[in-house]
Amino acid sequence: EVQLLESGGGLVQPGGSLRLSCATSGFTFRDYAMTWVRQAPGKGLEWVSSISDSGLTTLNADSVKGRCTVSRDNSKNTVSLQLNTLRAEDTAIYYCTRSDSTWYVPFEYWGQGVLVTVYS
Amino acid sequence: QSALTQPASVSGSPGQSITISCTGTINDIGGYNYVSWYQQHPGKAPKLFIYDVTNRPSGVSHRFSGSKSGNTASLTISWLQAEDEADYYCSSYTGSSTVIFGGGTKLTVL
Numbered sequence: 001e002v003q004l005l006e007s008g009g010g011l012v013q014p015g016g017s018l019r020l021s022c023a024t025s026g027f028t029f030r031d032y033a034m035t036w037v038r039q040a041p042g043k044g045l046e047w048v049s050s051i052s053d054s055g056l057t058t059l060n061a062d063s064v065k066g067r068c069t070v071s072r073d074n075s076k077n078t079v080s081l082q083l084n085t086l087r088a089e090d091t092a093i094y095y096c097t098r099s100d101s102t103w104y105v106p107f108e109y110w111g112q113g114v115l116v117t118v119y120s
Numbered sequence: 121q122s123a124l125t126q127p128a129s130v131s132g133s134p135g136q137s138i139t140i141s142c143t144g145t146i147n148d149i150g151g152y153n154y155v156s157w158y159q160q161h162p163g164k165a166p167k168l169f170i171y172d173v174t175n176r177p178s179g180v181s182h183r184f185s186g187s188k189s190g191n192t193a194s195l196t197i198s199w200l201q202a203e204d205e206a207d208y209y210c211s212s213y214t215g216s217s218t219v220i221f222g223g224g225t226k227l228t229v230l
Contacts, residue, residue: 035219037166044123044209044221044222044223044224045158045160045166045209045211045221045224046221047211047218047219047220047221050219059217059218059219061218062218095165095166100171100177104213104219105154105156105171105211105213105219106154106156106168106171106172106211107156107158107166107168107211108168108171108177109168110165110166110167111165112165113165
């Protein structure tokens with residue numbers, strides 16, 4: 001069974017940093033692209049960042065470009081999202097997702113999400 | 121890049137069919153067959169229901185179907201059931217090497 005378990009969320013002040021992690025199991029991690037998707041309270045889904053199966057290529061949304069770094073450790077089956085210079089508008093549930101192949105889409109499996117709250 | 125355009129809400133009675141549209145541009149929906157649809161119930165993580173415009177993942181009911189014409193994709197749900205009441209989001213890969221979502225459509229089963 002595919003499992004994605006996010007961690008690392010919490011409360012942070014504007015300008016602060018946070019590192020989210022996603023521990024995975026139930027599949028051959030290195031064979032799939034991974035993506036972070038977020039959802040602000042009461043709002044729709046927003047794509048944040050994707051990383052290729054090898055980790056050599058990353059894609060980022062304009063809203064987080066320069067403030068966000070996605071990485072993966074294929075030996076530990078984990079993917080991470082480093083968020084810097086956080087703003088109030090970064091407040092959201094962050095979902096870790098797995099594609100159905102080495103390509104970035106679709107987002108076949110989703111974790112339960114982790115809440116990030118940026119407050120002043 | 122602006123979000124894909126979806127109606128804010130649609131409704132239908134049990135047994136009826138409904139269609140949710142998702143309009144983009146030649147740079148996303150019109151240029152690629154990487155359109156997906158996700159269902160989300162309140163307080164739950166989204167679930168993939170349609171991918172690559174028309175394909176259904178294993179376990180998704182045949183009542184759900186996807187299509188595309190030009191820059192507009194559509195999700196059709198036949199024989200509506202109470203359990204279909206949820207939010208639905210479309211998404212597309214884009215020529216800018218990004219992924220874009222629609223604003224979401226709330227489906228109400230009357």
